[in-house]
Amino acid sequence: MLDIINDTVDWQGLDAAHHLHPFTDHKDLHARRVRVITEAQGVFLRDGDGNEILDGMAGLWCVAAGYGRKELVDAAAAQMTKLPYYNTFFKTTNQPAVLLAQRLAQLAPDGINHVFFACSGSEAVDSALRTARVYWQTLGKPNKKHVIGREYGYHGSTTLGASAGGMEDMHRQAGDMPNFHHVLPPYWYGKGGQMSPEEFGVYAALEVEKKILELGADNIAAFIGEPIQGSGGVLIPPETYWPEINRICKEHDILLIADEVITGYGRTGKWFGSDYFGIKPDMITTAKGLTSGYIPLSALLVHDRVAEVMINQTGEYYHGFTYSGHPVSCAVALANLDILENEKLVETAGPKGELLRRKMIEALGDHPMVGEIRGVGLIGAIELTADRRTRKPFGKVGSVGTICRDFCIENGLIMRATRDTMLFSPPLTISEAEIDILVARFKKSVGQTYDKVKDEVAL
Numbered sequence: 521m522l523d524i525i526n527d528t529v530d531w532q533g534l535d536a537a538h539h540l541h542p543f544t545d546h547k548d549l550h551a552r553r554v555r556v557i558t559e560a561q562g563v564f565l566r567d568g569d570g571n572e573i574l575d576g577m578a579g580l581w582c583v584a585a586g587y588g589r590k591e592l593v594d595a596a597a598a599q600m601t602k603l604p605y606y607n608t609f610f611k612t613t614n615q616p617a618v619l620l621a622q623r624l625a626q627l628a629p630d631g632i633n634h635v636f637f638a639c640s641g642s643e644a645v646d647s648a649l650r651t652a653r654v655y656w657q658t659l660g661k662p663n664k665k666h667v668i669g670r671e672y673g674y675h676g677s678t679t680l681g682a683s684a685g686g687m688e689d690m691h692r693q694a695g696d697m698p699n700f701h702h703v704l705p706p707y708w709y710g711k712g713g714q715m716s717p718e719e720f721g722v723y724a725a726l727e728v729e730k731k732i733l734e735l736g737a738d739n740i741a742a743f744i745g746e747p748i749q750g751s752g753g754v755l756i757p758p759e760t761y762w763p764e765i766n767r768i769c770k771e772h773d774i775l776l777i778a779d780e781v782i783t784g785y786g787r788t789g790k791w792f793g794s795d796y797f798g799i800k801p802d803m804i805t806t807a808k809g810l811t812s813g814y815i816p817l818s819a820l821l822v823h824d825r826v827a828e829v830m831i832n833q834t835g836e837y838y839h840g841f842t843y844s845g846h847p848v849s850c851a852v853a854l855a856n857l858d859i860l861e862n863e864k865l866v867e868t869a870g871p872k873g874e875l876l877r878r879k880m881i882e883a884l885g886d887h888p889m890v891g892e893i894r895g896v897g898l899i900g901a902i903e904l905t906a907d908r909r910t911r912k913p914f915g916k917v918g919s920v921g922t923i924c925r926d927f928c929i930e931n932g933l934i935m936r937a938t939r940d941t942m943l944f945s946p947p948l949t950i951s952e953a954e955i956d957i958l959v960a961r962f963k964k965s966v967g968q969t970y971d972k973v974k975d976e977v978a979l
Contacts, residue, residue: 531556531568542677555929560587563947563954565934576928576935576944576958581750581782581899582808585859586949592814595855599848608637608845616850623857624819627791632804634827636820637845641781641807642676644818645744648803649680650839652742652775655826658834661738668731668743668774670705672752675744675779675805684744686752701735703727705749706757709892709903709911721758729768742775742802743768747793750782750945753938754901756894762797775802775826781818782899785809786860786948789870789897796896802826812856817849865948869897872948876900876955883963889920889970889977898948902962904940904969907978914940920973927965933958935965 536550556568563586565573578584585592599616606614621635636651638644649667656664669675671686683696686705690696704711704727712720732740743765749755769776778801783793787809790796794804802825807818822830830837843849860866877895880902884890891905904920906912914920921937928935928942936943946958970977 562586562588563950571932573929573932573934574946574954574958574961576933576946576962578945578947579813580808581787581945582813584785584787584809584865584948585812585856585863586947589812589814589856589859591855591859592812592852595851596815596848599851603847605846605848607842609840614845614847614850616847616854617845620819620850620853623854624821627857628804628821629792629794629799629801631823631825632801632821633824634822634831636822637850638818638820638841639816639843639846639849640676640818641779641805642678642681643841644781644805644807644820645675645681645684645777645779646678647820647839648744648777648805649684649742651803651820651822651826651830652777654834654837654839655775655829656741658829663739664741666699666701666735666740668701668703668728668735668740670745670749671702672705672707672749672755673702673744673746673779674749674751675746676781701731703731705752705755706761707749707753707755708758709894710753710913717758718760721760722764724757725761725764725768728765729772732768732772732774737772737774740772740774742777744777744779746779746781747783747797747799748788748896748899750899750943751938753941754894754899754943754945756896757797762799766798766800770800777801777803777805779805781805781807782945785857786866786869787897787899787945789866789873791866810856811849811853812859814856815849815852816843817846817853860948863949869948872950872952872955873897873900875952876944876946876950876958879955879959880962883959884966887966887970888979889966889973895944898950899945901938901944902942902966904942904966906976909978912978914973914976920969920976923972924965924969927968928962931961931965931968933961933965935962 532553535554559566624635625633653665669684673686675681675685682690683700686702704724706724708717708720778794784806788796802823804821811817880893891903891908893902906914917939921940925937
C-alpha cells in the first residue's frame with residue numbers, strides 16, 4: 521500500500537498532524553518540516569526528495585550489520601510463519617529465546633551466564649536497577665537502594681533510567697526519583713583541567729568513592745556507567761579509570777552495572793566494552809546492536825553472583841514485559857550475531873576505527889577549530905573548540921555543534937552533535953571507500969561551519 525500511495529500523500533503534513541516524535545521541539549519541527557527517510561542500503565539512507573545520505577550514526581548507534589540485510593528479513597519471516605508470538609510468563613519459553621540466551625552467555629564476560637529479555641535499552645536499564653534493589657532486599661539489606669551514576673550519563677528515558685542518567689534537561693523537565701546521585705564523568709578534555717589523562721582518570725574514579733563514603737556503602741545498591749558515555753559526547757575514560765572503579769565497587773560491596781546499550785556487540789572492536797576496558801560488571805545492559813536495530817530487543821546479562829541469589833532465594837520476581845523473549849526478535853538477533861561473527865565485523869571494527877581516525881586527523885588535525893579527535897573501534901568524537909590550545913569552549917555551548925550538524929546533513933552525512941562535540945558511530949560494515957566519503961563530507965561541513973563562526977576562534 522505504501523508504494524501505491526507514496527507519490528500522492530503529503531507525508532510531512534500527515535506527520536505534523538498526528539506524530540509526536542521523541543526528544544523533539546515539535547513547534548520548531550513543524551516550522552522546518554520533517555525529513556522522510558524512505559529506504560536504506562549498506563551505510564546509505566535515501567530520503568523522500570531522493571537525496572543519498574551516509575549514515576555516520578548507524579541509526580541511533582544500532583545498525584551494526586548495515587541496512588538491507590536479507591538474512592535478517594528472512595529470519596523474521598521464517599519465525600513469524602512458525603511462531604509469531606507467545607509470552608515467556610506462566611512457565612513457558614520458546615526456542616529462539618533459549619538459543620539466544622545460551623549464545624549470549626557464551627559471548628559475555630566470564631561469570632555472566634543468565635539473560636533477561638526486554639524490548640529497549642531503557643527497559644534493560646530499568647530491569648537492572650530493579651534487580652539490584654531486589655538482590656539486596658533478598659540478602660536482608662533493604663537500605664541498599666541508592667544508585668550512583670555520572671553527569672552526562674544516559675541510561676534511557678524511563679523514569680528510573682532518566683533518574684540514573686545525568687542529563688540535566690531531562691531532570692529539569694520531568695524531575696527525577698529520590699535516591700539517585702551523580703558524580704564527575706571521566707571527561708578529560710572538558711573536565712580534566714591541568715591534570716594528565718592518567719591523573720584525571722584516578723581523580724574521577726575517586727569521586728565515586730567520595731560519594732560512597734558520603735552516603736554510606738550500606739545504603740548503596742549499585743554504580744551504573746557506560747564504558748564509553750555515548751550520548752553524553754563519546755566520553756572515553758582514561759585507562760586508569762575503570763580499574764579504580766572495579767576496585768571501589770568490590771571493596772565497598774556495591775553492584776557494578778555496565779550500560780552497554782551502545783558499546784555492546786562489537787562497537788569497540790570487542791564483543792563488549794567491558795572486554796575492552798577490563799570492567800568486571802555484575803550486570804550488563806544491552807540492546808541496539810543485538811538486532812542491528814531491525815526489530816526491538818534488549819537483553820540484561822546477569823552475573824552468577826546476582827542470578828543465583830535471585831533464582832534460589834528471592835522467590836517470585838514481580839517483573840517482566842509482554843514481549844520479553846519475543847520469538848521473532850530473538851530469531852533476528854541470532855541471525856544478526858551470525859553476521860557479526862561470520863563477517864568478522866567485531867574483529868575488523870578496531871582496524872576500521874583506527875583508519876577512520878587517522879584519516880580524520882590527516883584531514884582536520886591542524887584545523888584551528890578542532891580540539892581533539894578521539895575514538896575506540898567504530899565510535900568516536902571530534903571536539904570543536906574556540907581555542908584548541910586551552911580547550912576553551914564556545915561562548916554559547918551547543919550553537920556551533922548545531923551549525924556543523926546541519927551542514928553535515930546538507931552535505932549528505934548524518935552525524936550527531938552533543939554540546940559542540942561531533943559524534944560518529946557508523947555501521948560496522950563501512951568500507952574504506954565509504955570512510956573516505958564520510959571524512960570528505962565532514963571536512964567540508966567543518967569548513968562551512970568555520971566560515972560562519974571564525975570570529976570566535978583563536979588562531
